[in-house]
Amino acid sequence: MNLFIDSHAHLNDPAFDADRDVLLTTQLPAAGIVHSVEIGCAPDEWQPALQLCDKYPQLVHAVLGVHPEYAPKLSAQALTQLAALLPDARNVAVGEIGLDYTCLDTSAKELQQNTFSQMLQLANQVQKPLVLHIRRVGEDYCAYEDTFHLLKHEWKPSTRTPYPAVLHCFCARYEEAKRALDMGMLLGINGCFSYKKNEYIREAVKKAGADKIILETDCPYLSPQGKRGQRNDPSNIPLIGTFVADYLGLPVQELAEITTRNAKALYALP
Numbered sequence: 001m002n003l004f005i006d007s008h009a010h011l012n013d014p015a016f017d018a019d020r021d022v023l024l025t026t027q028l029p030a031a032g033i034v035h036s037v038e039i040g041c042a043p044d045e046w047q048p049a050l051q052l053c054d055k056y057p058q059l060v061h062a063v064l065g066v067h068p069e070y071a072p073k074l075s076a077q078a079l080t081q082l083a084a085l086l087p088d089a090r091n092v093a094v095g096e097i098g099l100d101y102t103c104l105d106t107s108a109k110e111l112q113q114n115t116f117s118q119m120l121q122l123a124n125q126v127q128k129p130l131v132l133h134i135r136r137v138g139e140d141y142c143a144y145e146d147t148f149h150l151l152k153h154e155w156k157p158s159t160r161t162p163y164p165a166v167l168h169c170f171c172a173r174y175e176e177a178k179r180a181l182d183m184g185m186l187l188g189i190n191g192c193f194s195y196k197k198n199e200y201i202r203e204a205v206k207k208a209g210a211d212k213i214i215l216e217t218d219c220p221y222l223s224p225q226g227k228r229g230q231r232n233d234p235s236n237i238p239l240i241g242t243f244v245a246d247y248l249g250l251p252v253q254e255l256a257e258i259t260t261r262n263a264k265a266l267y268a269l270p
């Protein structure tokens with residue numbers, strides 16, 4: 001059986017309230033999922049993410065931070081709380097953090113940039129890798145420009161893990177991929193890779209190579225092709241892996257081994 005890691009999930013989302021435990025105890029192990037990394041990216045998600053780790057200590061690991069869309073939720077008190085939680089052994093990275101210029105109506109650019117800077121300062125102190133969320137508007141890639149600029153000037157990449165960051169939900173050109181790879185990052189590949197219109201993502205991933213990627217669902221969103229419109233969950237990782245392996249011309253088993261090894265290295269998982 002091929003063993004996989006879901007490197008980015010939101011299993012605490014209310015979409016899973018009815019069957020979260022069935023998924024975690026039955027469906028994930030049946031699909032070969034050995035670890036699922038739970039993202040707590042707003043102050044009210046941090047404790048629930050850690051509690052999910054406590055309930056499933058082998059399977060679930062947490063990543064805590066503030067998503068750019070939730071920047072307005074970060075009070076001074078919450079920032080202090082986050083600083084205290086990040087060193088916790090259950091927390092394996094800082095994320096998802098970054099810039100998202102598709103949600104500027106709810107979260108202004110300047111606030112997002114300030115929040116991202118604060119997250120980088122915390123990451124510098126705790127020396128854990130980053131889970132980056134960057135979303136552009138149409139063909140305007142300035143969210144990437146601004147993110148790379150801030151990283152270059154304000155980030156001290158973690159030297160405690162072989163990869164200092166992952167560019168989660170990679171959906172850009174090889175140009176952006178290359179800049180991330182040059183900084184030692186991995187690319188997080190999910191259902192977007194499988195959508196018919198996204199040939200540019202597939203081409204960028206092919207150029208990057210399997211050695212530079214990890215698999216994720218970003219569930220409950222972004223179900224792979226064939227399951228679009230349905231709720232996504234970590235048991236879809238083998239299907240996402242099959243899309244990627246087929247495109248790259250690799251056996252699925254080999255892709256599973258590479259991506260599982262990469263995700264373990266990134267997050268320093270057992």
Ligand SMILES: [Zn+2]
Nearest residue numbers: 008039096218
């Ligand atoms: Zn996410």
